[in-house]
Amino acid sequence: MQLEPNLAATNVPDExxxxxxxxxxxxxxxxxxxxxxxxxxxxxGLKKVYQTDGGDNEAVRNLTFDVRAGELVCLVGxxxxxxxxxxxxxxxxxxxxxxxxxxxxxxxxxxxKKMAVVFQEYGRSLFPWMRVRENVELPxxxxxxxxxxxxxxxxxxxxxxGLSHVPRSFPWQLSGGxxxxxxxxxxxxxxxxxxxxxxxxxxxxxxxxxxxxxxIRVVWKKLGVTVLFVTHxxxxxxxxxERVIILSSSPTVVQEDIVIDLPADRDQLNTxxxxxxxxxxxxxxxxxxxxxxxxxxxxASAGKDARSD
Amino acid sequence: MTALKSVLFALTLPALLVAFWYIATSGAKxxxxxxxxxxxxxxxxxxxSDRFFSDVLPSLGRLVIGLVSASVLGIAAGLLIGSFRWLxxxxxxxxxxxxxxxxxxxxxxxxxxxxxxxxxxxxxIVSACVWPVLLNTVEGVRAVDSVLSESARTYGxxxxxxxxxxxxxSASPQIMTGxxxxxxxxxxxxxxxxxxASSSGLGFTIVQFQxxxxxxEMWSGIVVLGLIGVIMSFIFQWTERKILRWYHxxxxxxxxx
Ligand SMILES: Nc1ncnc2c1ncn2[C@@H]1O[C@H](COP(=O)(O)OP(=O)(O)O)[C@@H](O)[C@H]1O
Ligand SMILES: Nc1ncnc2c1ncn2[C@@H]1O[C@H](COP(=O)(O)OP(=O)(O)O)[C@@H](O)[C@H]1O
Ligand SMILES: [Mg+2]
Ligand SMILES: [Mg+2]
Numbered sequence: 001m002q003l004e005p006n007l008a009a010t011n012v013p014d015e016x017x018x019x020x021x022x023x024x025x026x027x028x029x030x031x032x033x034x035x036x037x038x039x040x041x042x043x044x045g046l047k048k049v050y051q052t053d054g055g056d057n058e059a060v061r062n063l064t065f066d067v068r069a070g071e072l073v074c075l076v077g078x079x080x081x082x083x084x085x086x087x088x089x090x091x092x093x094x095x096x097x098x099x100x101x102x103x104x105x106x107x108x109x110x111x112x113k114k115m116a117v118v119f120q121e122y123g124r125s126l127f128p129w130m131r132v133r134e135n136v137e138l139p140x141x142x143x144x145x146x147x148x149x150x151x152x153x154x155x156x157x158x159x160x161x162g163l164s165h166v167p168r169s170f171p172w173q174l175s176g177g178x179x180x181x182x183x184x185x186x187x188x189x190x191x192x193x194x195x196x197x198x199x200x201x202x203x204x205x206x207x208x209x210x211x212x213x214x215x216i217r218v219v220w221k222k223l224g225v226t227v228l229f230v231t232h233x234x235x236x237x238x239x240x241x242e243r244v245i246i247l248s249s250s251p252t253v254v255q256e257d258i259v260i261d262l263p264a265d266r267d268q269l270n271t272x273x274x275x276x277x278x279x280x281x282x283x284x285x286x287x288x289x290x291x292x293x294x295x296x297x298x299x300a301s302a303g304k305d306a307r308s309d
Numbered sequence: 310m311t312a313l314k315s316v317l318f319a320l321t322l323p324a325l326l327v328a329f330w331y332i333a334t335s336g337a338k339x340x341x342x343x344x345x346x347x348x349x350x351x352x353x354x355x356x357x358s359d360r361f362f363s364d365v366l367p368s369l370g371r372l373v374i375g376l377v378s379a380s381v382l383g384i385a386a387g388l389l390i391g392s393f394r395w396l397x398x399x400x401x402x403x404x405x406x407x408x409x410x411x412x413x414x415x416x417x418x419x420x421x422x423x424x425x426x427x428x429x430x431x432x433x434i435v436s437a438c439v440w441p442v443l444l445n446t447v448e449g450v451r452a453v454d455s456v457l458s459e460s461a462r463t464y465g466x467x468x469x470x471x472x473x474x475x476x477x478x479s480a481s482p483q484i485m486t487g488x489x490x491x492x493x494x495x496x497x498x499x500x501x502x503x504x505x506a507s508s509s510g511l512g513f514t515i516v517q518f519q520x521x522x523x524x525x526e527m528w529s530g531i532v533v534l535g536l537i538g539v540i541m542s543f544i545f546q547w548t549e550r551k552i553l554r555w556y557h558x559x560x561x562x563x564x565x566x
Contacts, residue, residue, distance in 0.1 A: 093459050117463040124456035129478040129555040138474060139464035172559045190464065 040069040040226045041090065041194055045099035048085050059085040061251035063099070069193075072220050072227040074237035076284060077247030077255075078292065083230045086252075087198045090228070091117050103194065113143075116192035120199040122180040126171040133158070133167035136186045157189035160219060177208030181215070188219060194226045202232070210268045213240055217266060234288065238262075238280045239272060246284055248291035255291045258283070343525040352529040360514065365533065368511040371427060372499045372537075375434025379495070380488055383439045387446025388472060391480070397447070408444070412437030412498055416505050430502040430510075437498045438491035445487030449480025482556050485549050492541050500534065 043065050050057040060082040067073050077083050088094040090101050092111040101108040103115065116139075119125045126135050136157055140150045158164045161181040171179050180200055187195055197216075201209040213236060220227050231237050237244045238260055246255040260280060262271060271277055327345055334344045343351070356365065390396050390404075415436050423429040453476055461475045477484075503512030511530060518527035550557070 088459075091463055093462060111463045111465060113465060115463065117460070119456055119460065121456045124454050125460040127457065127474070127478070128559050129481075139466075142464065142466055142470050142474075170555055170558060172555075172562045186464075 038068045039066045039102075040071075040104060041067040041228065042102040042105075043086075043090065043099070044102065046086065046089055046096050046101065047098040048082065048089060048094070049097045050085075058251040060089075060096075062253050063247075065245055065254055065257060067194075067226055067228055069226055070224050071242055072217070072229065072240065073243045073245060074241030075228060075230045075245045075247060076234055076237035076288070077232065077252065078249050078288060079232055081247045081249050082252040083232070083247065084198055086247075087117065087196050087228075087230055091115055091196055112194075114193040116187035116190045116195050118180070118183050118187050118195070118197040118200045120202050122176060122183050122200075122203070123172075125183055126179060126186075128170065128172055131168050131170055132163065132174070132182050135171060135182055136189050139186065139190045153189045153191070154185075157185040160188055160222075161185045161215060175208075177204045177212065180204055180212065184212075184215065184219070188223065191223075192225060194228065195220075197227070197229045199231055200229075201236070209236075214266075214268065216240060221264075234281055234284050235272070238277060238284060239266060239268075244280075244284060246287045246291070248296060253296060255297055256287045341524055343528055347525050348528055348532070351525040352532055355526050355529050356533055364509050364511055364514045367427075367509060368499055368503065369537065371430050371502075371510075372434060372495055375431045375499070376438055376488075376491060376495045378431065379435045379438035379491055380442050382435065383442025383487065383491075384446050384484060386439075387443045387480075387484075388450055388476065390443070391447040391450025392476070404440075404443070408440045412494075413501050416502055420505065425507070430499070430507075433502040434495050434498045438495045441490035441494065442484065442487040445483040445490075446480055449483030450476055452483070453479045482553055485553060489545060489549070492545060493538065496534065496538055496541070 043063050046060060046063040047058075048060040050059055063086060075083060075086070085094070089096045090108065092101075092108045092115075095109075103112050127138070130138065133154060136154045137150055140153060145153070155164070158167060161184050163178065163181055163185060166174065166178070171182055174182065184200070201212050204212065216227070216229065217240065219225070229237075229240055231240075239262075241260050243257065243259050245257045247253070248255045258280070262274070262276060262280070331345050334342055390400055412433065416433055419429045419432050419436075423432060457475065457479070461471060466474060499510075500512035500515070503510035504516050507513040511534060515527055515530035515534075518524075518530060
């Protein structure tokens, strides 16, 4: 999974020098749709400046991109590139300094009802005083979903993440991967139209992580939910996404927005060993290296076709 | 450890102390220190009588009402003050001031204001017990985990639901700490409030015995106070373990890691 170290060993400087050679076959995402037709989530010129004691800190400079309904988009960027900041703005937990987030055409000003977020810190996102089942059920209870319906949704969600056998455990009695699955079950049961995930698997071990990645694809296909999956792991982004949005380092702009043309049925073993997977990974990796060197796409603000040729 | 073993463990030191007391008082007679046998005899004759209903129960009733009111007040005010920064800034100096006043000096004042009544005694207990609960609740509310809080927000938990499902349980370990501290404070103030102006109650009776040189009877009253403290502490611990089962489990897991 953690291919960053391996890649680092494969002569990065060369790749950067040949920046425009085979970078190539990656299909770029189409222009933002002319109308907002089919667009579920729209980020427009988003900028976030943190005011701190040490002065202003521009975490996100200018981000613009769209996510269509039912899409699974991965956002990949180095640590500190403002991914969490972006997700907090999208989920309405934080107001952007400039720009806007539109959900289904309507501006987001607080946490929207049809959105669920899975955080990286699974240990701190579940209620430790509630059992697994109660954790998953709470948002539904709060929405006044009738008891029978609630029970069905919770059962289905726990079933989907393979945790039907521990409904009466407390979260802290479970291993890390299981806790994150509880958080995912809670999100699924909530039946969101948009699912945001902030490096959800960064803190789980590699094998669990592979399972969880497959779980996300299964859930996405089954529920038809729009997923925005944030990660710093290039492999993960390529394996999971139908589209990958590459962020530059801070202050952040969209470095590139590419379509992942891998088959819909993905498989940890085979997909990852296909030449196309290697090409795409290579491409994303190169773009991130470029971004680190301070190379910005010409149309940094547009966030659409951002090729460097 | 088996249950029998732990009971033996708990009883060993008290037994040794009583034995020491027995030996120390068996030779020379000291008017002010009774023998264990005499004390036990007085304990039964004094307290297993009408006194239980006329003095012990009313005292206990005031104590329990005082503690419960102080807890409810302290938790409610603590939730408010802990939730709003401006309220905290506003109330902090005043709270510090009132907290610094030794509660016993309130007895004469409250006597003047309310008169010598049950209400005044309960008010004395509340005025002392509310602070540990209040201050600990404020700390607990402020310490709600940021990620947990954001999770709750994204799932639309707000207002009363947020308090009920997030803030209160999250602050419950600190709240319980505050209540535990207020138990001993409450017992002290219960006695003091009855010593000043009263015609019944444990504190009154003990002072009464002392003034009439009924020394063994006085000691037996102190034993009653000690027993009340121990029983309260046991009841509290039992309740705390029920309510904070998750917390102790979580701690254990974290410490093991
Ligand atoms: N609350 C905050 N106050 C000030 N600066 C912050 C805050 N949160 C994040 N930052 C800064 O914003 C930048 C982006 O952080 P973050 O969004 O957490 O990045 P990522 O999730 O990609 O690692 C970092 O430079 C970080 O130091
Ligand atoms: N403190 C605990 N109490 C009860 N069950 C536990 C506890 N810790 C772990 N488990 C259970 O043991 C299993 C393995 O957990 P763990 O050893 O943490 O897995 P790993 O380290 O492989 O992620 C899990 O099913 C988990 O539910
Ligand atoms: Mg982050
Ligand atoms: Mg483990």
